[in-house]
Amino acid sequence: MPEAWLFLPQLRMDFPRLLDRVRAAEAAGFDGVAFMDHLAPPGLPAGDSFDAMTTATAALAATSRLRVGHLVLCASFRHPAVLAKEAVSLDHLSGGRFELGLGWGSTPAELERFGLPVEDNPTRAARLAEYLEVLGALFGGEEVTHEGRFFTLRGALQHPVPVNGRIPLLLGGAGRKLTMPMVARHADWWNCPTYGLRDLAELRSLAGGARLSTQHPVGFAASGAELDDITAVARKRFGNWGGLVVGTPDTLAEHFGELAALGVERFYLQFTDFATPETIEAFARDVLPAVRQVATTARG
Secondary structure, eight states: OOEEEEEOOSBSSOHHHHHHHHHHHHHHTOOEEEEOOOSSOTTOTTSOBOOHHHHHHHHHHTOSSOEEEESOEEGGGSOHHHHHHHHHHHHHHTTSOBOEEEESOOOHHHHHHTTOOOOOHHHHHHHHHHHHHHHHHHHTTSOEEEEOSSOEEEEEOOOSOOTTSSOOEEEEOOOTTTTHHHHHHHOSEEEOOGGGGGGHHHHHTTSTTOEEEEEEEEEEOSSGGGHHHHHHHHHHHHTTSTTOEEEOHHHHHHHHHHHHHTTOOEEEEEETTOOOHHHHHHHHHHTHHHHHHHHHHHTO
């Protein structure tokens, strides 16, 4: 059955409100929650936001079943040895509930603002490819000596190793030359951008054994009477984002059911009302069972 993850960027709310939403997602039956990774959120550089790994730690400590990850951690912000230590620590803290979503970087403006290298896409992709090789070696628990274009390690050891032998890895994107080879080589999950769905058959053939996920801003209208107002707010807040879907429970169940029938196994859902606990509960109650039924029927 397809998984439902709450995408909950940790901005515009304090930790008590954020953790209320995390606990609501677990109680409602969501499978996971994912956070963002920015030093200053694009579009809101002066807004309050919290560190990605600290937020994940708080979420894991506040829950017992929910899986926790990111869309996505920025490789430019951390040396791979630092991320390996952080990730395996969260893995052990949670009994294996942490997942590693990773990407090649943030917006040039954010990188520039904090004095981080601004590189062209081929260079960023090459850096991420090497980053992934170093991470994999460190997670293996053996001594690592690596002389690469971007990273050098001499006799590096990472202990302990992951609880289950590896930490699930998610990579996103649809670039045939730069991204998809990394997905096929390293990823457990491939987060396909919604524009890539039109070429899904071709792209899936390039994804190796990675399972398919998608990300969507969602405007949830409990009834048709609310639809116009919620649509207006959703378009104002997320109109320039790909994948925005707004509707009543029946409409949303049909939309996500069709995607599940195409083979999408995980949905990252960002609610346009900033994920009130009431919306989280109602979506899980009124939409998810129908989506999972469609997926079960489609797979025979």
